[in-house]
Each structure stands twice: as structure tokens, then as C-alpha cells.
Amino acid sequence: MSKRITKLLSLIAVITMINGCTKLQEKILDETSAAGLSDKQVADGLLAPTYAKLEDVFLHTNYFSLQEISTDEAILPYRGGTDWGDNGIYMQLHKHENVSSDANVRNTWNNIFIGLSRAVTAMDGLAKNTDANAKLYYAEARGMAAYYSLLTLDLYGVVFKKADLNKPSEILRGNDAVEYLKAEFLAVEPTLSTVPTVGTGRLTKAAVWGLLARLYLNAAVYRDVYATTFTFSQADMDKVIEYTDKIIALPEHGLVSDYFSLFNDNNHTNKEIIFAVDQRADLAGHNRMAYFSISGDQFPLPAYTGANGTDGPGITSDFYRTWVNANTLDPAQADPRFYKENLSIYSNPADSCVDASAFNINRGILRGQQYGLIRKNGVFSKCVNGKMLVGKLFYDTRSKPTKPVEFTELCDFTTAGSDYNTGFRVSKYEFSKTSVSGRNFGEHDIIILRLADVYLMRAEAKLRKNNDAAAALLDVNKVRTARVNGTIAQTGLGAITLDLLFRERGFELYWEMVRRTDMIRFNKYEGTWTEKTSTDVKKRLFPIPQTAIDAAAATPGYLKQNPSY
Known part of the structure; x- marks a missing residue:
């Protein structure tokens, strides 16, 4: 010893x-x-x-x-x-x-x-x-x-x-780095457990297959990162297809219909998740993904008057417009991944009293006037029947009690575009209902790899290998049509191209920390958006x-x- x-x-x-x-x-x-x-x-x-x-x-x-x-x-x-x-x-x-x-x-x-x-x-x-x-x-x-x-x-x-x-x-x-990482992943794959015996918070064969697919898909970038165009070899794309095939064939994993269940605070056993950061309470998880974007006057937990948002990042108008331009209907009515209404006051103003146990803020991309728990002098207001009072929110925590929490599309570095309410916000990960503070100790596992990404990687490899659009479209539509939100069901696309696939990856994987890598691989990272012109x-x-x-x-x-x- x-x-x-x-x-x-x-x-x-x-x-x-x-x-x-x-x-x-x-x-x-x-x-x-x-x-x-x-x-x-x-x-x-x-x-x-x-x-x-x-x-x-x-x-x-x-x-x-x-x-x-x-x-x-x-x-x-x-x-x-x-x-x-x-x-x-x-x-x-x-x-x-x-x-x-x-x-x-x-x-x-x-x-x-x-x-x-x-x-x-x-x-x-x-x-x-x-x-x-x-x-x-x-x-x-x-x-x-x-x-x-x-x-x-x-x-x-x-x-x-x-x-x-x-x-x-x-x-x-x-290339030396790429080959080294290939060898390391391949060296450990035979010994690793099959899913889900060790849980999604630890490496399994499926997780390594997914990481290998990700490595091969981006290998052209990693070999020559500053190239004007990237050369995606058939051999690399064959490997992406090989490893994604292995994962998709596993009976233990499947796409889920409720998109936002992937990001609930009890998502540890969600069958779509392949590899994640284990954040359950007994492991002292402390991520703040749920609070980072929403307003400081949004309080998602009736049990905690100090659990609120922080008015952090919003989505850019450029990204929002990709949703609008892709749909003839409002994206909230067309795509189950965009938005999920949990508070009925948004569609029925009379529903202003909610049981504490049933209170849950809306999820997805939040726009316009926000409603929620009203906190005055450190205490949540209640209805006469003892339920939680829900109403229009104002910036009380910012000492601006007449300024509504009304999220706007505009969000930039100008004075008008950088106010507390600018930018549509993202409430993708759920505030933890069982955490000791909610705000600082989110218990949802943070997803590193999930099955939808695997399908989309396979679709991309098929397109890049020999422009097999028919097979790629099947994979893309498999993901799209899996999602249902009440009466809103996603329809399939009629055709697929690399640009459309890039758009679909944005819709499916927004806020999941793959966007920069995707933009570089699709030659989009040198584009212009909001305040960025480089x-x-x-x-x-x-x-x-x-x-x-x-x-x-x-x-x-x-x-x-x-x-x-």
C-alpha cells in the first residue's frame, strides 16, 4: 500500500x-x-x-x-x-x-x-x-x-x-490527436458494461460508441481546424454509421414522446439518455442550468422564496427566426420542442390560483409577458382558498415594480437591447423540486449524449458519405415525429439537405452545448449574427x-x- x-x-x-x-x-x-x-x-x-x-x-x-x-x-x-x-x-x-x-x-x-x-x-x-x-x-x-x-x-x-x-x-x-483518441476509446470499449447496468452517469459501451461517432464525425475539423472547407472521408462517415447503428440497435434506449421529460429533475433513468453528468442530490449536484436564463422575478418553487432566476442569456433573434421561418404556424403551435405550457393562466387569464404541489413554470423558449408566483416582502401571495396566487410578473427584485417581466425578441449590446427583459429565454432544464435550495442545486442530470443526437449524427454521415438523402430523411423524421406535446405533434420533413439538417440539430439540441461544434463543422461559425461580425x-x-x-x-x-x- x-x-x-x-x-x-x-x-x-x-x-x-x-x-x-x-x-x-x-x-x-x-x-x-x-x-x-x-x-x-x-x-x-x-x-x-x-x-x-x-x-x-x-x-x-x-x-x-x-x-x-x-x-x-x-x-x-x-x-x-x-x-x-x-x-x-x-x-x-x-x-x-x-x-x-x-x-x-x-x-x-x-x-x-x-x-x-x-x-x-x-x-x-x-x-x-x-x-x-x-x-x-x-x-x-x-x-x-x-x-x-x-x-x-x-x-x-x-x-x-x-x-x-x-x-x-x-x-x-x-491527426495525431484524432488517432490517439480513437485508440484510447477502442482500447476500453470491450471491457465496459452494457447499458444500463451502471447508469447513465458512467461510461458504457453505448457511451463510447457515441463518443467515437462524434469523434469520427468531427475528425475532418480536428485534422485541419482552420481549413476553408472540410473533407469528410467516406471511411470516417462509415465509422459514424457503424457506431450509431450499434447504439440504435440496443433495446435499452429509445426516443421519448415527451421532449421536456428529458430535462426533468428526475431524468436519471430516462431511456433516451446515453451519457450524462450525474447530478442527483446524494451526489452533491450543483448545476444552475435551470436558473441561468430566466428572470430574477420568476420563482419556480413555492417552497423556496429565494429560488429564482438571474436574467442571464437569451436566445438571439437570429436563432429565433429559424424557428419562425421553418413553420407556417407559430412555433409554439407547430413544434413540441419549442414550448410547453404548464401554467394555464397563459391561455386562460382566470386561472390565477394554483395548488402549490401542481405549480410548474412553463418550459422551452419563453416569450412575452411572464406569469408566476408573486413575491412581496419576501413572502409569496396566496388566494383566499390558500392556493398560490399567480399573476403578471414585474421586476420587483430589481426595484422596478412597474416594469413588467416581458421578454422581447430584441437582445443585443445596445442600451435598449440589454435591459433585464430583453431576449426570449430558455427554460429547458427543470428547477429541482426536491433540492435543498432549487436555485443552486439542480438535480437533473446534464445530458452529454442522447439517442436523438445519435440519429442525427447517422443522418449527417449518410448525407456526407454519398448524399443518401432518403436514408438521412428517415433518421431526421424518426426524431421529429417522436415528439408529442398534448395535441401538438411534429410532422416529418419532405426533403433533407445539410443546411436543413443543421437547422434540425438546432431545434432538437438547443441549449445542450453542441452548437459551437456544429457551427464549425457546417462552416457556419464565421457567419454574422446579432453583435458578431468577425x-x-x-x-x-x-x-x-x-x-x-x-x-x-x-x-x-x-x-x-x-x-x-
Whole structure:
């Protein structure tokens, strides 16, 4: 045991050097704390931290911001000149004007590398562990190291390969990075569990198949990220089809009809989800996806007068218009994925009294005047019959009691476009009904991969391989027609092209942190939207944080900054 712990501690020192200023935060086993532990206890203790850092990677101000606010889908202005200014980092992110000292860029990098550090630490310990689960745990840890590295490749264009614990990692880019990640995922796939025996919060065969499909689909980008056009090889597309076929054939997974059930706070066993960040209460989940976009005067939980929104990002008018232009009806009446009405006062103004147990804010894209619980002097108002009073909301928390919470299509960086109410908002993930605060401890699992994305990846591969539009259309319509919201059922498309498929991915996967990756692959990232006019292809990658560059400066040429930063 003593030699094992010593080796783990030396490994942590090596990883920390690679990671610059990032430090491991978990308590490290020493000889005293490890004394008396069984191999099973040690194995469990090594694997758990490998997954635990995902919740920080997927915090709303980290990976979400990089993947969504940098795109045509989301925008976060300086609200009212007082909120979300943050030294301009969200405006820079949207305009593609990042600098290497940006907090969003640095924090996302640091959290990913802490996760990678933990995964490599677990691999070293599990390789010598004799517990019956050690082989499976080792495969999961190695697979998670590959997943964290897939994130660094996608965001920053680099992968750190550690072949010798006593030497610095080798930095891989381009095709070398792609081939390395392929090999890592393929090495662990045979050992991993089948679904759903270990749950969606851990790597399974299906999860790795999905990540391999995602890697192959984006391989052309990763090999030559600044290319004017990308060459999607038939061999890569064949692999996307192979791995998506494997997942679709599994009986354990299926598309669900209730779209928003995917994002409920009890979504842990939803059969459409393949891999997710496990955020249940007993695992100390703390994501804030439910509160990030909605108003500070929207209170989704009658039990908590302090659980409200924060007037964060809205969707851009450009993205909203894609919904409008795709439908002859209002998108709320045409597409079950756009909106779900839970409060009947929106369609019947007389329904102003609601049982606390039945109260639930609307979901999806929220527009116009908002209704909800009315809080005065820190207390929710009630009807004479004891039910919760529901009515028009005003910006009481902003000391603007006559200003209605009325979301507008306009949302930009002008004074008029950056008020508290500008921008249609997204209420996709549900406020947790059982959390100790609701606001800070969302218990819904954050989706990394789900079956609808698998179908859409297969459709794209078929289109890119040999323009098999008929087969691609079947996959797209399989997803579209699966969704039903009351009397609203989605109809199938009559034809499909790459541009239409890009649009469909936006409708199905909005707010799910794939938009930037999609826009780059579809050659849309240099387009113009709202406040963004940059056409610099070098902004496809984010800058490597200056802290990491500085930490590596002792070894000249070891870690080079990405071009244009």
C-alpha cells in the first residue's frame, strides 16, 4: 500500500506541472488515511473523483458559455448596466474577441484538466488493484481521460498524451490527436458494461460508441481546424454509421414522446439518455442550468422564496427566426420542442390560483409577458382558498415594480437591447423540486449524449458519405415525429439537405452545448449574427489560458499558444 500511495502522489505532481496553475482539490490518500482500506474501498475511492469534476466542467459559466454564447444561439448582454458585465467576457465571447486571460476560457480549461488528472491518477492505482471491479474501473477511468481529452481537442486544439509517468506529457494536435483518441476509446470499449447496468452517469459501451461517432464525425475539423472547407472521408462517415447503428440497435434506449421529460429533475433513468453528468442530490449536484436564463422575478418553487432566476442569456433573434421561418404556424403551435405550457393562466387569464404541489413554470423558449408566483416582502401571495396566487410578473427584485417581466425578441449590446427583459429565454432544464435550495442545486442530470443526437449524427454521415438523402430523411423524421406535446405533434420533413439538417440539430439540441461544434463543422461559425461580425477562422479554437502558457514557459516550445491570440 505504501508504494502505491507514493506512486500516486508522484503522479499528481507530474499532472499538476502539466496543468499549470490548476491544483487537485480532493483529499489525497496518504499512508495514514489509506491504512486499513480494502482494495474495493480504494478502487471505489479512485474512480469516483474521475467523474466528479464533470459537474464543474458543465457549470453554466464554463463549458456551456463556450459552446453556446460564442454562437448564434445565445447572447448575454450587460444587463441594465449592472449585471453580467464581468469585465466584458461574455460580450467578447459572443463577438469572437476572446483573450487568453478570459475567465470562462481559463476555468473551463482548469476544470477539464483536473478531471483528466484524476482519471490518470485512478488508472495508475487501479492497474495494480486486485478488486473484482478494478478492471472495469480502469477502463472507465481510461475512457474518461479520453473524453476529457476530446474536450480539450475540440475547444483548444490540443491533447496531452502521457506515456511515461516520469516525463512530461506529449502534446498532440491534428491527426495525431484524432488517432490517439480513437485508440484510447477502442482500447476500453470491450471491457465496459452494457447499458444500463451502471447508469447513465458512467461510461458504457453505448457511451463510447457515441463518443467515437462524434469523434469520427468531427475528425475532418480536428485534422485541419482552420481549413476553408472540410473533407469528410467516406471511411470516417462509415465509422459514424457503424457506431450509431450499434447504439440504435440496443433495446435499452429509445426516443421519448415527451421532449421536456428529458430535462426533468428526475431524468436519471430516462431511456433516451446515453451519457450524462450525474447530478442527483446524494451526489452533491450543483448545476444552475435551470436558473441561468430566466428572470430574477420568476420563482419556480413555492417552497423556496429565494429560488429564482438571474436574467442571464437569451436566445438571439437570429436563432429565433429559424424557428419562425421553418413553420407556417407559430412555433409554439407547430413544434413540441419549442414550448410547453404548464401554467394555464397563459391561455386562460382566470386561472390565477394554483395548488402549490401542481405549480410548474412553463418550459422551452419563453416569450412575452411572464406569469408566476408573486413575491412581496419576501413572502409569496396566496388566494383566499390558500392556493398560490399567480399573476403578471414585474421586476420587483430589481426595484422596478412597474416594469413588467416581458421578454422581447430584441437582445443585443445596445442600451435598449440589454435591459433585464430583453431576449426570449430558455427554460429547458427543470428547477429541482426536491433540492435543498432549487436555485443552486439542480438535480437533473446534464445530458452529454442522447439517442436523438445519435440519429442525427447517422443522418449527417449518410448525407456526407454519398448524399443518401432518403436514408438521412428517415433518421431526421424518426426524431421529429417522436415528439408529442398534448395535441401538438411534429410532422416529418419532405426533403433533407445539410443546411436543413443543421437547422434540425438546432431545434432538437438547443441549449445542450453542441452548437459551437456544429457551427464549425457546417462552416457556419464565421457567419454574422446579432453583435458578431468577425470572420476570422482562427477563432474556431479558444486561446490556451495564459496561466497554462506561463506555467510551461520553463520548457521552451512545449506549449504554444493558438494562432491569433
